[in-house]
């Protein structure tokens with residue numbers, strides 16, 4: 001394995017693109033649909049044209065890797081308690097002014113440890129992981145690489161999880177359907193258009209809604225919804241209500257929805273942390289709209305980190321931060337008090353609590 005900087009080698013040919021007018025190519029990995037000329041790169045900085053072909057420069061180049069609990073993604077209703085081998089590349093298709101991972105997402109450089117898909121899966125297994133997450137930066141920009149890792153991972157019995165902004169295309173959905181098991185689709189600022197234009201750099205959230213509909217209609221991917229609530233500029237309750245109503249009406253009331261606390265970062269150091277009361281107001285709006293599983297994230301110890309039975313209101317899974325403190329469901333994931341079937345896929349692994357779920361990764365050099 002070697003450390004690569006910049007574009008000494010072009011990575012691998014991309015597969016999500018079509019020829020465009022004037023010798024350009026149209027990238028179809030994300031909803032930006034960049035039209036890229038010879039020698040140029042798309043907005044994400046890691047897909048570019050070499051000799052008339054679109055290349056994914058970060059194919060086989062991992063900039064960050066860590067074993068995390070699946071709850072950190074956050075995913076709480078699919079394989080709870082799983083250990084997830086998490087990887088990222090450089091680059092991103094969004095320009096979030098508050099990005100916590102801006103050093104890898106926004107630097108628009110091609111850097112990382114060179115690893116093959118096989119080596120990634122082997123390393124994930126060596127660390128005792130139950131799956132692989134494609135996270136920290138936006139994975140749809142490196143969809144072909146994720147696909148090739150994910151297909152091998154699935155063959156070896158691992159699950160695949162995306163932490164994504166959902167700004168995909170129908171072509172990305174098709175490729176993801178071949179390996180992806182779960183995705184947490186991460187809205188920002190209640191998906192309010194002015195917030196997205198000013199702080200994210202996209203014109204509107206429509207492609208995200210289209211992606212969610214396509215995922216629902218054409219795949220079996222488990223979906224959870226996240227919304228980063230940014231104080232003062234991205235915390236409008238009416239926008240939150242519209243977002244929740246859309247999720248309720250189109251994805252169903254059992255879709256888990258997480259309201260995440262913002263903390264100051266990158267270009268938005270001037271704002272405070274989101275007040276907990278603001279998050280609680282969002283929680284109440286989602287419950288009023290009929291959602292069954294609503295959570296508050298990044299507030300360790302808050303009672304709304306836990307799962308409550310929609311049938312009788314009993315706490316059925318108690319959490320603290322990313323940990324499951326008490327798993328009270330029956331073997332077939334029903335409420336022990338009223339028998340209501342809780343919409344959680346899987347249960348904590350038998351050795352849950354006896355092995356570390358936050359582990360730094362050291363790659364073995366060959």
Ligand code: SF4
Nearest residue numbers: 027030033034042044
């Ligand atoms: S993945 Fe990158 S190059 Fe492709 S459309 Fe999106 S921003 Fe543009």
